[in-house]
Amino acid sequence: MSPQDRIDEQRAATNPLFNDRKLKLGTFCTNLSGGCTMSAADGMLDCDWPSTTRLAQLADAMEFEALVPVGRWKGFGGNTDFNGSGFECYTWAAGISALTKYPAVFATSHVPTVHPVMAAKQAMTIDHISQGRFTLNIVTGWFAPEFEMFGAPFLDHDRRYEMAAEWITIIKRLWTEEEEFDFEGKFYQVKKAIMRPKPVQKPHPVVMCAGASPAGREFAAKYADVGFTALEAHDPDSMRARVDSHRKYAWDEHRRNLMVWTNAYIFQGETEKEARDYYRYCVFEKGDWPGVENLVSIMGINSQSFAPNMLATLKEHFIAGWNGYPLIGTKEQIVDGLLTLSKAGFDGTLLSWPRYIEGMEEFQRVTYPLVQQAGLRG
Ligand SMILES: Cc1cc2nc3c(=O)[nH]c(=O)nc-3n(C[C@H](O)[C@H](O)[C@H](O)COP(=O)(O)O)c2cc1C
Numbered sequence: 575m576s577p578q579d580r581i582d583e584q585r586a587a588t589n590p591l592f593n594d595r596k597l598k599l600g601t602f603c604t605n606l607s608g609g610c611t612m613s614a615a616d617g618m619l620d621c622d623w624p625s626t627t628r629l630a631q632l633a634d635a636m637e638f639e640a641l642v643p644v645g646r647w648k649g650f651g652g653n654t655d656f657n658g659s660g661f662e663c664y665t666w667a668a669g670i671s672a673l674t675k676y677p678a679v680f681a682t683s684h685v686p687t688v689h690p691v692m693a694a695k696q697a698m699t700i701d702h703i704s705q706g707r708f709t710l711n712i713v714t715g716w717f718a719p720e721f722e723m724f725g726a727p728f729l730d731h732d733r734r735y736e737m738a739a740e741w742i743t744i745i746k747r748l749w750t751e752e753e754e755f756d757f758e759g760k761f762y763q764v765k766k767a768i769m770r771p772k773p774v775q776k777p778h779p780v781v782m783c784a785g786a787s788p789a790g791r792e793f794a795a796k797y798a799d800v801g802f803t804a805l806e807a808h809d810p811d812s813m814r815a816r817v818d819s820h821r822k823y824a825w826d827e828h829r830r831n832l833m834v835w836t837n838a839y840i841f842q843g844e845t846e847k848e849a850r851d852y853y854r855y856c857v858f859e860k861g862d863w864p865g866v867e868n869l870v871s872i873m874g875i876n877s878q879s880f881a882p883n884m885l886a887t888l889k890e891h892f893i894a895g896w897n898g899y900p901l902i903g904t905k906e907q908i909v910d911g912l913l914t915l916s917k918a919g920f921d922g923t924l925l926s927w928p929r930y931i932e933g934m935e936e937f938q939r940v941t942y943p944l945v946q947q948a949g950l951r952g
Pocket residue numbers: 643644645646682712713714715716717783784785786787788789790791802803804836837876877878879924
């Protein structure tokens with residue numbers, strides 16, 4: 575057993591991300607208005623506590639492994655100001671942890687908005703509230719207007735990852751070291767830093783990163799346990815190649831096992847036609863096209879994950895569900911799609927529905943039993 579395997583085994587005692595289910599599941603962006611769907615269609619998610627807790631409890635009942643909130647400080651304008659109303663991630667995670675039993679509860683943290691000493695302490699506290707289910711999702715940010723709210727300089731792309739490397743180094747030391755330490759970096763200097771008690775998870779809580787650029791991928795491989803990858807293409811071979819390259823890079827460069835997840839959106843109907851009609855209605859009739867234009871133009875400048883021409887073709891998928899993998903059709907077709915993701919090698923996928931609560935209730939009632947029968951959750 576490698577040292578990394580031993581670490582994973584320790585955390586598996588409390589964090590379900592390490593269970594042996596074939597395809598792990600999670601929810602995405604239940605803390606923000608609109609959830610993952612940029613549309614003015616009826617029934618999109620409101621940002622209120624009863625809705626977000628209802629979704630967390632549905633996920634808990636199906637033993638989903640992950641509840642991943644999105645870190646967002648401002649909406650995208652357009653027709654719906656998508657994601658403009660939202661709960662802050664650490665405090666959301668603390669509350670949700672107290673109300674759930676099974677899933678790993680994530681907080682998504684924009685590096686420059688939280689000092690690492692504060693982030694380490696908040697994360698440790700949530701790890702105790704959740705009894706070892708906390709996971710820290712590190713994001714360096716790309717939506718420049720929200721950083722202007724903090725009055726902080728928005729660094730160049732790769733410098734943001736350099737800063738993140740110092741940030742997580744300090745956090746991991748606070749989580750694991752018993753003695754006071756000094757840290758003298760380019761971005762942070764800390765004196766006689768110490769943190770007690772230690773987190774429940776040993777040696778420390780699970781870390782996730784969704785960086786996809788070369789610098790983001792290097793950061794994820796070196797510091798994260800879970801890498802999220804957004805997809806540029808949906809055919810099985812490209813997806814398999816993407817998963818393999820993430821995993822191989824982490825192993826070859828850093829001898830680390832990286833779990834690889836993605837995100838998918840579900841439009842389900844009694845018939846495929848019904849599902850496709852609803853998709854067309856949400857995306858093409860009621861979709862927030864001015865909002866998505868704002869999103870991709872800023873993402874195109876500030877992230878290096880997608881070529882700008884590629885982003886233009888992905889607008890439809892950003893509207894339908896944060897550029898997730900499309901799961902559109904009958905319950906049987908949804909299960910087939912999940913099998914395809916599993917065969918491509920993904921450890922897990924986040925899910926979202928346009929009418930989030932209604933969609934997830936239907937999933938629990940009619941689709942989840944088929945997912946289990948298909949052997950994905952045994
Ligand atoms: C599943 C997932 C979750 C993400 N969550 C957030 C988030 O909450 N806030 C944010 O600003 N960016 C988020 N991102 C964006 C990434 O952190 C990253 O900035 C983006 O994929 C661009 O990669 P790059 O920074 O390596 O260029 C997320 C991406 C994915 C795929």
